[in-house]
Amino acid sequence: MDFELPEEHQLAYESAFAFARDEIRPHNTEIERSDDFPRWMWQRLADQGYTGIAIPEEYGGSDGDFLMAALVSRGIGRANGAIAMSFGAHLNLCAHNILRNGTEEQKQRYLPKLASTEMIGALGLTEPNAGSDAMGIQMTARATSGGYLLNGTKMFITNGPIADLLVVYAKTKPEAGSRGITAFIFETKTPGYHVARKLEKVGMRGSPTGELVFEDAFVPEENVLGKVNEGFKVVMSGLDLERAFFAVSAIGGLEAALEVSMKYATEREQFGQPIANFQLIQAKIADMYTDLEAARLMAHRCMWLAQQGKRVSKEAAAALLFTARASMRAADEALQIHGGWGYLTDFEVERMWRNAKLGEIGAGTNEIRQLLIARELFGMR
Numbered sequence: 001m002d003f004e005l006p007e008e009h010q011l012a013y014e015s016a017f018a019f020a021r022d023e024i025r026p027h028n029t030e031i032e033r034s035d036d037f038p039r040w041m042w043q044r045l046a047d048q049g050y051t052g053i054a055i056p057e058e059y060g061g062s063d064g065d066f067l068m069a070a071l072v073s074r075g076i077g078r079a080n081g082a083i084a085m086s087f088g089a090h091l092n093l094c095a096h097n098i099l100r101n102g103t104e105e106q107k108q109r110y111l112p113k114l115a116s117t118e119m120i121g122a123l124g125l126t127e128p129n130a131g132s133d134a135m136g137i138q139m140t141a142r143a144t145s146g147g148y149l150l151n152g153t154k155m156f157i158t159n160g161p162i163a164d165l166l167v168v169y170a171k172t173k174p175e176a177g178s179r180g181i182t183a184f185i186f187e188t189k190t191p192g193y194h195v196a197r198k199l200e201k202v203g204m205r206g207s208p209t210g211e212l213v214f215e216d217a218f219v220p221e222e223n224v225l226g227k228v229n230e231g232f233k234v235v236m237s238g239l240d241l242e243r244a245f246f247a248v249s250a251i252g253g254l255e256a257a258l259e260v261s262m263k264y265a266t267e268r269e270q271f272g273q274p275i276a277n278f279q280l281i282q283a284k285i286a287d288m289y290t291d292l293e294a295a296r297l298m299a300h301r302c303m304w305l306a307q308q309g310k311r312v313s314k315e316a317a318a319a320l321l322f323t324a325r326a327s328m329r330a331a332d333e334a335l336q337i338h339g340g341w342g343y344l345t346d347f348e349v350e351r352m353w354r355n356a357k358l359g360e361i362g363a364g365t366n367e368i369r370q371l372l373i374a375r376e377l378f379g380m381r
Contacts, residue, residue, distance in 0.1 A: 003297070005071070005300070008068070009067060009068050009071055010071075012053075012064065012068045012071050012072055012075075013071040013072065013074060013075045014075070015048075015075070016048075016050065016071070016072040016073075016074075016075030016076055017074075017075035017076075017078050017079065017252075018075075019044075019048055019075075019076075020075060020076045020078065020079035020080060020083070021078075021079050023041075023044060024041065024076065024079050024080050024083055025079040025080060027041075028079075028080055028206075028348065028351075031080065031082065031083070031205070031206035032082075032205050032206060032351060033205075034206075035198075035200075035201075035205040035206060035208065036206065036208065037082070037083060037086050037159075037162065037206055037207060037208060041083070042117040042120060043117055045076075045087065045117065046115070046116050046117040049061075049062040050062075050072050050076075050087070051087070051090060051091060051095075051114070051115055051116070051117050052091075052095075052111075052114070052115025052116070053068055053069045053072055053091070054066050054068070054069035054091060054095070054096060054099075055091075055095060055099060055111050055114070055115050056099075059099070059107050059108065059111035059112055059115065060111060060112030060113075060115040060116060061111065061115045062115075065307060066096070066241060066244075066245065066303065066306070066307060067248070067300075067303045067304065067307060069091055069092070069245065070244070070245045070248035070249055070299075070303060071248060072087075073087055073088050073091075073092075073245070073248070073249035073252070074248055074249050074250075074251050074252040074255075075252060076252065077249055077250070077251075077252025077253055077256075078252035078253070078255045078256045078259075079252075079256070080206065081203075081204060081252065081253050081256075081352070081355040081356075082203075082204045082205055082206035082207040082355065083206060083207070084249055084252060085158060085204055085207040085358075086158060086159050086206075086207040086208070088245060088246060088249055089121070089122055089123060089158040089159045089207075090114065090117075090120055090121045090122070090159060091114075091121075092242055092245045092246070093121070093122070093123035093158075093167070093242065094114065094121025094122055094123055094165060094166070094167050095110075095111060095114040095115070095121055096238060096241075096242075097123070097167045097183075097225065097234065097238060098110055098111060098114075098167065098185065098225065099111060100237050100238050101183070101225050101226045101234050101237060102185070102225060103222075105222070106185060106222075106223070106225070110165060110185060113164075113165075114165065118164075119164040119165045120159055120162050120163050120164050120165070121159065121163060121164070121165045121166070121167070122157055122158060122159035122160055122163035122165070122166050122167075123157070123158070123166070123167050123168075124154040124157055124160075124166040124167065124168035124169065124186070124212060125137070125154070125168075125169050125235070126154060126155055126156045126157065127139060127152065127153060127154055127155050128153060128155045128211075131156070132364060132365055132367075132368045134235065135177065135178040135181065135232065137152075137169060137170070137171065137181065138152055138171070139151065139152025139153070139154065139168075139169070139170040139171065139214065140152060140170055140171050140172075140174065141170035141171065141172045141182055141184065141219070143172070144218070146220055146221060147218055147219050147220040147221045147223070148170075148172070148182075148184070148218070148219050148221070149192075149216045149217065149218055150168070150170055150184070150186070150192075150193075150214040150216075150217045150218075150219060151214055151215060151216060151217075152170065152213075152214055153196070153211065153212065153213050153214070154168065154211070154212040154214075155211050155212075156199065156209060156211075156362075157209065157210050157211075157212055158207055158208075158209055159207070159208060160195060160208065160209060160210030160211070160212050161195050161198045161208040161209070161210040162208050163188055164187065164188055164189070165185065165186070165187060165188065166185075166186040166188060166212075167183060167184070167185060167186075167225060168183070168184050168186045168214075169181055169182070169183050169184075169231050169234075169235070170182060170184065170231075172228055172229055173229050176229065178232045179229060179230075179232065180229050181229065181231035181232055182224060182226075182227075182228050182229055182230070182231045183224070183225040183226050183231040183234040183235075184219045184223050184224060184225060185219075185223040185225050186217070186219050186223065190217050190218060190219070191217070191218070192214060192215045192216045192217035192218065193212070193213070193214055193215075193217040194212075194213055195210050195211070195212055195213075196210070196211040196212065196213045197210065197211050198210050199211060201358075202354050202357070203351065203353075203354030203355040203356075203357060203358055204354075204355050204358050205351075239313075239316075240306055240311065240312045240313055240315075240316040241303075241306045241316075242363070243316035243317060243319070243320045243363065243364070244299065244302045244303040244306050244312065244315075244316045244319060244320075245303070246320055246359075246363055247295075247298070247299035247302060247303075247316065247319035247320040247322075247323045248299040248300065248303055250295070250299075250320075250323040250324060250327050250359055251292065251295050251296060251299060251323060253327045253330070253331070253352060253355065253356055253359070254288070254291060254292045254295055254323070254326055254327050254330050255292060256352060257288060257327070257330035257331050257333070257334040257349070257352055257356075258285070258288045258289060258292060258330065258334075260334060260338075260347075260348065260349055260352075261284070261285060261288065261333070261334045261337045261338075261349075262276070262285060264337060264338055264347075264349075265281050265285065265337055275337070281337060284333045284336070284337060285337075287329070287333065288329075288330045288333055288334075291326035291329060291330060292326070292330070294322065294326070295319075295322060295323045295326050295327075298315075298318065298319040298322055298323070299319045299323055301315070301319075302315045302316050302318075302319040313372060313376055314372065314373045314376035314377065317364075317369040317370075317372040317373050317376075318369070318373055320363070320364075320369055321366055321369040321370065321373070323359070324359035324360045324366060324369075325360065325366065327356045327359050328356045328357060328359065328360055330356070331349070331352045331353040331355070331356035332353065332356075334349045334352060334353070335349050335350060335352075335353045
């Protein structure tokens with residue numbers, strides 16, 4: 001039983017972190033204030049081969065596997081969680097959806113543009129009244145000559161304000177429930193589509209989030225992703241892998257919290273000595289390290305199983321549940337170690353604290369993850 005990452009995967013992680021440390025972290029304050037993911041930064045990610053890392057070479061990618069892509073996201077997230085979040089939405093939720101479910105023509109047309117960041121991708125599933133109940137969407141797709149007219153609103157869409165391409169879900173047969181939903185590849189330059197607003201978030205600033213409106217926005221029938229009325233299958237086809245991806249990616253935030261806490265505890269002196277000498281500080285550091293190691297094992301094992309083609313619904317939910325909770329605990333303890341200074345925007349620890357909370361809400365809440373795990377264990381459907 002080998003618990004070590006393959007050499008090429010470890011190198012991918014280390015290289016991604018070094019890149020993000022040197023080229024992204026120096027801009028963190030600017031990114032935070034502007035709540036913007038600059039286009040030049042997307043291009044730099046593409047130059048490194050990261051935005052196409054899980055896309056085959058024949059479609060303009062770097063031909064890595066999904067674990068490697070998640071490790072790159074982890075490395076980026078160690079320097080800036082918001083940038084990692086947008087990176088994941090682009091590659092994990094948009095590009096990989098097309099790779100898994102697209103026709104050859106769709107792959108040839110869109111994947112090279114996503115790999116090069118000529119197009120920025122996003123996933124359009126969540127709506128104002130359909131969050132955890134993803135199949136409760138109300139957006140419709142009405143058949144018309146040569147395609148469909150989309151009408152409705154999407155909410156909380158990561159990359160929404162800057163996306164050029166969406167994988168979007170709508171009801172083509174509303175009376176059929178989950179059996180009447182279809183997935184589409186949608187180009188945002190299409191008339192009838194607009195970004196209603198860019199949402200102001202507590203954290204993950206730099207990962208633009210938006211409310212998107214479709215008013216008779218036309219999508220050609222050749223842009224149906226998968227089969228008509230089988231959008232639920234498209235959603236489910238990669239759900240476990242997507243959760244495993246985000247579990248691995250979230251480890252970057254844990255690492256960052258431990259890193260800044262150890263540095264501060266070593267440098268900060270009280271009562272004539274570094275606070276790292278105090279046992280209660282040591283206990284916090286020990287707990288953060290323990291959570292980090294446990295998160296690594298759970299997330300990496302889950303991703304490894306998923307890449308073997310095994311069903312990992314409860315394992316992926318458990319890995320994401322644990323890493324989300326552990327990240328929140330680590331960020332909270334990191335801020336506590338920094339004391340009053342941690343509550344100021346002068347230190348990046350307060351940003352980690354705000355960012356970590358989203359892990360317990362986004363991509364399915366902690367409570368939804370718990371329900372999924374329990375139902376799997378009891379054999380419920």
